[in-house]
Amino acid sequence: MYIALYDENRKHISNVDNTSLDLTERVYDLDTFNADGICNDDVNNSKIAVVNNDMGEYEYACLIDNITPDGRKRIIKGLDFKTLWETEILLDFTVDGSFDGRVSALFNYVKSAVFDSVDAVIGKIPIEVIIPTDNTDTTVMFGSYQGQYVITDAYKFLKCYLKYYEYNIKSSYDVVEGKIIFEFVKNTQEIEVDLNDFIYELTTSSSATNKAVATIKYKVETSETDSNGNVIYTNIQKVADDGSPIFNDDGLPIYEEKKKSRPTNMATKFYYRTKSNDIVQADAKGDIDGRIYPVKTKWFEQEYLASSQFDAVYELANSRYVDNIIIDNNLTIDPIDFSLYPLYTKVKLYYGGKLYKTLPISEKIIKLDAKGKNTKIKLGLKKILLTEIIKN
Numbered sequence: 065m066y067i068a069l070y071d072e073n074r075k076h077i078s079n080v081d082n083t084s085l086d087l088t089e090r091v092y093d094l095d096t097f098n099a100d101g102i103c104n105d106d107v108n109n110s111k112i113a114v115v116n117n118d119m120g121e122y123e124y125a126c127l128i129d130n131i132t133p134d135g136r137k138r139i140i141k142g143l144d145f146k147t148l149w150e151t152e153i154l155l156d157f158t159v160d161g162s163f164d165g166r167v168s169a170l171f172n173y174v175k176s177a178v179f180d181s182v183d184a185v186i187g188k189i190p191i192e193v194i195i196p197t198d199n200t201d202t203t204v205m206f207g208s209y210q211g212q213y214v215i216t217d218a219y220k221f222l223k224c225y226l227k228y229y230e231y232n233i234k235s236s237y238d239v240v241e242g243k244i245i246f247e248f249v250k251n252t253q254e255i256e257v258d259l260n261d262f263i264y265e266l267t268t269s270s271s272a273t274n275k276a277v278a279t280i281k282y283k284v285e286t287s288e289t290d291s292n293g294n295v296i297y298t299n300i301q302k303v304a305d306d307g308s309p310i311f312n313d314d315g316l317p318i319y320e321e322k323k324k325s326r327p328t329n330m331a332t333k334f335y336y337r338t339k340s341n342d343i344v345q346a347d348a349k350g351d352i353d354g355r356i357y358p359v360k361t362k363w364f365e366q367e368y369l370a371s372s373q374f375d376a377v378y379e380l381a382n383s384r385y386v387d388n389i390i391i392d393n394n395l396t397i398d399p400i401d402f403s404l405y406p407l408y409t410k411v412k413l414y415y416g417g418k419l420y421k422t423l424p425i426s427e428k429i430i431k432l433d434a435k436g437k438n439t440k441i442k443l444g445l446k447k448i449l450l451t452e453i454i455k456n
Contacts, residue, residue, distance in 0.1 A: 065117055065432060067099060067140065069110040069128070072188055074242030078105035080138050085115065087124060087430040091232045091407045091445070092223055094150075097126050097142025107131055111189070113142055114237055125237035145235035145244050148191070149219035153177035156213040163210040165203035167229055171195045171222070171248055178218050190243035196250070200229065205345060205377060207333075207370035214371075224374055227381035227445075228343060232408055251408040254422075257400065259415045272337075272383035274356040276376035279332040281365040288322040296322040331369050337380045341422070385423050385445045402441040403428065411443055 067080040085099035099113070110131055115124040126142040133139075155173055157163040164170075175193045179186060202225065214221070226232060226248075234247045288296045297319040302310040310318045336344050338354030346352050362379055366372040402411075408424045427442035 065115065065123075067101060068114040068116060068239075069103075069107050070112040070114065070239075070242075071109045072111040074112070074189065077110055078103055078107050080107075080140065083115075084433045085430070087115075087428075089124075089407065089428040089430075091424070091426045092226065094144040094146055095126065095142075097124075097140075097144070099140045099142070100137055101140075102136050103138045104136055107138060112237060113140055114239060122236075122239065125235075145237075145246070146219065146233055148244070149174075149178060149222065149233070151178060151218055152215060153218045153221075154213060154215050155209070155221075157209045158211060158213050161210075163208060165201055165206075165208055167198040167200045167202055167225065168195050170202060170225055174218050174222050190241070192238075192243055192245045194245065194247040196248060198229070198250075205335075205343075205373070207373045209368075209370050212368055212370065224378040224381060227384070228377055230408065234407075249406075249408075251406055252410075253405065254410040254412060255400070255405065256412045256414060259413055259420065272386050273360050273362050273379050274337045274383065275350065275359050275361040276335045276379045277332060277361065277363045278335070278369065278372035278376040279330055279363070279365050280369050280372070281367055282326045282330060284323055284326070286324045288324045298322050333369070333373055333376065335376050335380055337383055341384045343377060343380045343384075382445075385426075385443075403439040 065083050065085075067083055067085075069077045069080065071077055080099070080101035080103045083099055083101040085097070087099075088096045097113070099115075108131060110128050113126055113128050114122065117123055126144055127147065129141040129143040131138055131140050153174065155177060164173075172195055175195065179191050179193065181187075205228065206225075222233075229250070231248050231250050234249045236245045236247075237243070238245055290296055298321070300320045301317045302320055304310055312318055332348075334346055334348055334350060336346060336350050336352060336355060338344060338352070339356055340354055342354070344352055362376075364372040364375040364379070366375065402425065405425060407426070407428065410422050410424050412422045413420045423443040424445070425441055425443060426445050427440075429440035429442065431438045
């Protein structure tokens with residue numbers, strides 16, 4: 065295996081041979097890439113690293129964060145292509161009819177805001193973004209942004225929709241065309257695993273949020289008025305910062321204004337995460353199948369309801385697939401090779417003939433050294449290592 069290095073003008077600089085590497089590919093968080101090998105050339109201007117097998121076939125590519133020389137040895141720290149989405153953007157939906165709530169339309173809004181820019185440097189390395197047509201109406205779950213504008217980190221905004229609708233962004237580099245390719249992928253593949261075929265450690269947790277409430281932020285300082293529009297005052301005299309009472313120019317006491325109480329009919333949306341990891345919008349009672357007990361609730365409020373809806377759904381999406389299952393696949397007879405399956409393949413885990421949980425492949429952890437290639441596969445989306453399938 066070797067690493068081909070290219071500069072920001074997509075010109076090939078050199079190859080790094082006799083490569084060792086540590087690579088973790090992730091569904092939503094950024095990949096991590098560290099490698100080293102032998103090279104006699106000056107490669108300080110390298111911007112793209114392309115990993116190839118011994119046959120010269122493409123395996124992986126990323127940006128280069130830095131290269132450290134150590135004699136003939138070159139130590140490479142990579143940077144996931146997805147980092148190009150980690151930049152703040154303005155999404156302006158204040159023009160009449162400018163908001164389209166379909167999934168693919170939202171993906172295209174963000175893509176255009178990030179890459180279709182007048183900034184001369186953003187497109188220095190050409191970018192191609194492949195977005196499939198998906199006419200699913202997001203406003204049913206997230207509300208509408210019509211009449212609003214949003215300044216946000218593009219990838220953070222995307223991740224909420226990616227997680228809820230179960231997409232991920234697959235990245236690659238076309239060496240011939242010299243361009244980075246992003247593809248929005250919805251992987252619906254499923255495989256079944258009987259836990260009896262593995263050595264495993266299994267624990268569960270119900271501490272994650274399973275109910276989220278979205279509402280509009282209420283300004284308590286709103287004054288109460290009578291039928292004629294006159295402000296109503298209380299019998300409590302205003303005081304200064306030092307505690308002394310305040311009077312007007314005529315020597316009369318100034319009283320506190322009466323504030324309007326929070327209306328009971330404020331726009332509010334209720335969301336629930338079920339035992340099957342679905343996110344369901346329902347009423348305040350939440351009488352739906354699969355409710356999780358005990359109830360763990362979080363409230364979200366923003367000036368606009370759509371913004372708090374976004375936060376509420378994101379909270380529940382981040383609480384999906386967090387059961388603790390550790391499976392040791394290092395057996396004499398290997399029943400299944402998980403490394404062959406793409407990210408977000410759903411693994412249906414059976415225990416005693418019954419379905420226990422369904423968890424997605426969320427990480428591929430690849431290590432290459434003198435001993436050979438070793439791959440670990442993580443199931444579940446919690447950031448700490450909960451599920452690990454070890455493959456020698």
